[in-house]
Amino acid sequence: MVIAMKPMTKNLWREIRASKGRFIAIILIILMGCLIFVGVRAAGPGLNESLTTTVQKAKLSDVQLMSTTGFTRKDVKAAETVAGAQAEATKFTYVTGGRNALAVALYGYDRQANLNQLTLRSGHLPRSKTQVVLDYRAKSEYNYKLGQKFTFGKTSALKHRTYTIVGFADSPQYIDNGLRGAANVGDGTVRFFAYVPQSQMTIPASLLSVRFKSLQGHNTYADSYKKARNQKLKQLKTVFKKRATTRSADLYQQALAKIAPQQAKITAAQKQLQQAQAQMSQASGGQVTTTPEITAQLTQLKAAQAKLDAAKTKAKAQTKTTYTYQDRSDLPGFSAYGESSDRIAAIANVFPVFFFLIAALITFTTITRMVEEARGQIGTFKALGYGKWAIAKNYLEYALIAAIVGGLVGSVFGNETLPRFILALYGQTIPMIATVRMQWASLALALGFSLIATVGAAAFVVRRELQEGPAALMLPKAPKSAKRILLERITPLWTRLNFNQKVSYRNLFRYKSRMVMSIIGIAGGCALILTGFGIRDSIIASGTRQYGDIVKYQAVVSLKGQAKKAQAVLADDSKYQSSTKVMADTAKVRFGDESVASVNVFTPKTDDFSHYIHLSTPQGNAIKLPQQGAVISQKTATLLGAKAGDRVSVTITGGKRVSLKIAAITKNYIGDYLYLSAAAYHKAWHKAWHKAATSNALLVRLAHQSDHQRNTLAHRLLKSGAVLGTSFVADQKATIDNMSSTLNPVVMIFIVMSGLLSFVVMYNLTNINVSERIRELSTVKVLGFYDREVTMYVSRENIVLTLIGIIFGYGVGNALTWYILRQATTAQVMFPLTIHWPGYVAAAVLMAVFTGVVILVTHKRLQHVDMVSALKATE
Structure with missing residues (x-):
């Protein structure tokens, strides 16, 4: 059965067939515009949603607590008094192990544990007491293999030192395979993590992981998640503030119980000596009498009591319980991942929009030209008695088909391909479960712009053309009259052009x-x-x-004591060039209602600071540290909304707050910094708080080093006992x-x-x-x-x-x-x-x-x- 088409419908399909090139071009422009617009805008949410799905499946904790005295079953129950909380205590420490004694984050594996679940890449989880599962990075970066033996350092607090590698896994606590955090062992940089049976670790559980059921419906990077998490964290801190007092008292009583027998002996001995003295006094008619033996015994007892009192004081300090709180943003690589997806989202808010505007503008022009070219056809239809709507519909449907096909295909294809492609690239360093949802708002915007650029253009031009009569429409539009262009008025130049060039320039301006x-x-x-x-x-x-x-230095060495011993170790290294002492601190800087936390504060002790950090204005002029005021980094000043000459409030570690004048703003691209001369620091803090600038770090210049050489140097510095850790610029x-x-x-x-x-x-x-x-x-x-x-x-x-x-x-x-x-x-x-x-x-x-x-x-x-x-x- 053949269905007869109406004349106008036939004309529509005839028009499409006759102008296939133009029709396809319109579809392609709309398609590419929508593909980029929707695809790139979907990439940022796709990255965040994929990571959220990944960490939710692995049951990553929302909050982690570190304790100075360890956690017990009572602590777990205390955490679970917060509504919806699920808590688990885990043994955790930093150790050295494997080839080159690398820093390793060591966890106790409990097969009953439910939080922070490992995702196996190969092998299996520990089944016996001599088995270990390593970070997949240990395989990919350090070439460890299944079945190999892995030996931990002597101070690793383990029942055995050597374990068999039975698996490689990913952990939701380390989402970026390139980052594992810092440690106070080895070279100061954690290379990978390891899991051994929890029973093998001879330390108390020092990590308490807490997950809240009500937070799992939120995107982990969303403001709603952060707000809800902070509320739960506040409740958790309230619970553990009381728990810290109870825990400290219990531990102190346990410590006193161990000392009690010695205290009893000393008390009994003192009583006996006192009785002996009393008897001698009665025998001598009331005179105070003693003997050298009694005096010596009393002296010994006083010494023993002083020693016991010192032990009590030490026990008091050791049993004092303090908690350190972490959320997901403190995990290695977690914030960096969020910032990376934010950067893509920021690019997506500008680049695809501009891209799409260009595409829409050209589409608008193309449709306009197409309708103008069909003047004769419009005039014919009008002469045949077709109404304005019937005529207009022919061209509106042409534009609508192009917009719908290009817009839908481009939007859907872009939403499904670009985010997944980007996720696949991220998956090389961050193992994730790809989760890409249709961005309906972006799709609706893309289709809306597409319809404006096509159907809108067609409606505008058709309406204008239909104002004319059939006779005028069936005649070609009168060409624009030629006018003299500016180039013609420059006679010496115009006369040197040939005919073709003159025609081209006239047509350009015509x-x-x-x-x-x-x-x-x-x-x-x-x-x-x-x-x-x-x-x-x-x-x-x-x-x-x-x-x-x-930055002209290659390493920052954090000092434990005097710098001489560390400088001696550095001087023995063949790559060492020079070093300078600085006071390094962190501070919170506030200006008005704005503040920036964790600003690095550097105060040099010598005049050669410019050899290590080059300070210059954004215009490139060198800056010398002033005797008064501070030099602040450009990014920090931008965040604060401050400029040179303004006074900012600076609170350094320990709560010492002063007001400082910004003497200059220095060019800087990564991190937040505040620089002070020794004189400026003295005037600011010493006068107000009697706090002197003491050197606690070395900025070190080194020739090019390999990873192995940096690792060796960091080990030697830690072994010297004068260094807390070393951070390498590399x-x-x-x-x-x-x-x-x-x-x-x-x-x-x-x-x-x-x-x-x-x-x-x-x-x-x-x-x-x-x-x-x-x-x-x-x-x-x-x-x-x-x-x-x-x-x-x-x-x-x-x-x-x-x-x-x-x-x-x-x-x-x-x-x-x-x-x-x-x-x-x-x-x-x-x-x-x-x-x-x-x-x-x-x-x-x-x-x-x-x-x-x-x-x-x-x-x-x-x-x-x-x-x-x-x-x-x-x-």
Whole structure:
């Protein structure tokens, strides 16, 4: 059975078949715009939701408590008095082990445990007392294998030192395979974690993990989660404030019980001596009498009592219970992951929008041109008696089909592919369960913009065209009258141009709207490509500039006592160059209602500080530490909203607060810093609090070292007993480089998609140009122009517009990159606007290549133009 179509419906499908190239181009532009818009905007939520799903499945604790005296079953029950809390006590410590005595985070494995579940990569969990499961990083980075023996250090508090490796696993407490935190053993940097049966560890449980049932429905990075968690944490602190007093008293009584027999002996001996003295006094008629033996015994008893009192005081200090609280943001890599997804979300709020606006603008132009070209057809339908709505519907449906197909396919494809691709890249360092939900709000916005750019354009132009009568519509639109252009007024230059060049320049200015749209399209595409390179270069530059131009030292050594012993160890190292003593502290800085916590405070003790940290203004002028006031880092000043000359409140560790004047603001990209000269510190803290600046760290300059050499040096420094730990700049730089590498694929997606959009835009605009001027080009061919000359008749304009578009694109690209980087800045990292010359060259070359391809396609099309049909009279 054949269903007969209405004439207007036939005309619609005939129009689509007749203009397949244009119809497909419209769909492609809309598709790419929606794909990038929805796909990139879905990436940030996808990363957060995937990690949330992963940690919820592994039952990661919401809060962790560390105790100085360990946890008991009573502590677990106390934690579970908070509504919805599930608590587990775990044995945990930092030890050394394996080859090169690396720092390892050691946990006790309990098969009955329910929280912080391991995810096996290979092997099995411990089944006997001599088995150990290692971090998967131990396999991937340090080449440990199943069945090998793993030996822990002598001070590891284990019943056995050597265990058989039976499995490799991931832990939700370490979401980033590149970060494992810091420790007070080994070289100070934890390399991987290990799990042995809990019964093998001879220490009390020092870690209490708490998970709240009511928090599991929240996205772990959402403000709602943080707010609800803080409320639970507050309740938990209230419970353990009381528990600390009870726990301390119980432990102190236990300690006194051990001392009690000795105290009883001393008390009994003192009583006996007192009785002996009393008897001697009675015998001597009431005179106080003693003997050398009694005196010696009394002296011994006093010494024993003093020793016992000292033991009591020591027991009092050792049994004092204090708790340290951690939430998920304190876990290694957790905050960095959140900041990384925030950066992608920030980029997604700018880059795809700009991308989509360019796509929508070109689509709007294409639809407008299509309807204007159909004037004759509209006039015919009107003459045949069709109503305005029936005529308009023909073109509105054409635009609607293109918008729906391109918008839906692009949105769904973008939502399902780009986030998963990015997740797969992150999964190489962060094992996650991919969770990508449809971003309905973004999809609705994309479809809305698509309909405005297509159906809106068609409705606007059709309404305008339908105002004219059928006779006027069936005649071609009168061409714009030619006018003299500015170039013609420059006679010496104009006379040197040949005929073809003069025609091209006249046509450029004759069709101003087409010229503007072409420049916008080319500049937009060039800007998007340049922005992709700029984001990548700027992220890399933050680490390069921080650890190349500003930070000149290679390690920070935290001192336990005098610096001489540590400096002696350093001097024996072949890579050692020099060191300087500083007072390193952390502080909270407040200005008005804004504050920044954990600001690093450096006070040098010598005048060679500039050899270790180069301080300079954002304009590049060197800064010398002033005798009064402080130098504050640029990022910190931005967060506070402060400028040079303002006074800020600075509270250092221990609660000592002073008011300091900002003498200067120094360039800085990573972290928050405040620098003081020794004189400025003395005036600020010594006068107010009598606190002197004592050296507690060394900034060390070293020649290039391997990982093994850094590890060896850190071991030697710790072994000396004069050092608390060593932090290497190379490890910090590796973290920044890792962050940059995770964003590289995202940036490459931007560059590739921007290139594709640029090509489609240029092809589409050239196609419109040729369609509009087909009679003119046919006339040129009839006049005897060669095919190559006819092509250049149009393409010369494209070349000029491409050059102009590239120049404008450079400016727009820099502005767009600057804005995106500003949005992507986090509390710890700011990105300098950096676009290296390969980015400019690549953007220009790509635009030139696209122009060349479009010219080639246009050339092939113009070779087969039907001149007779094009020149037929329409009167």
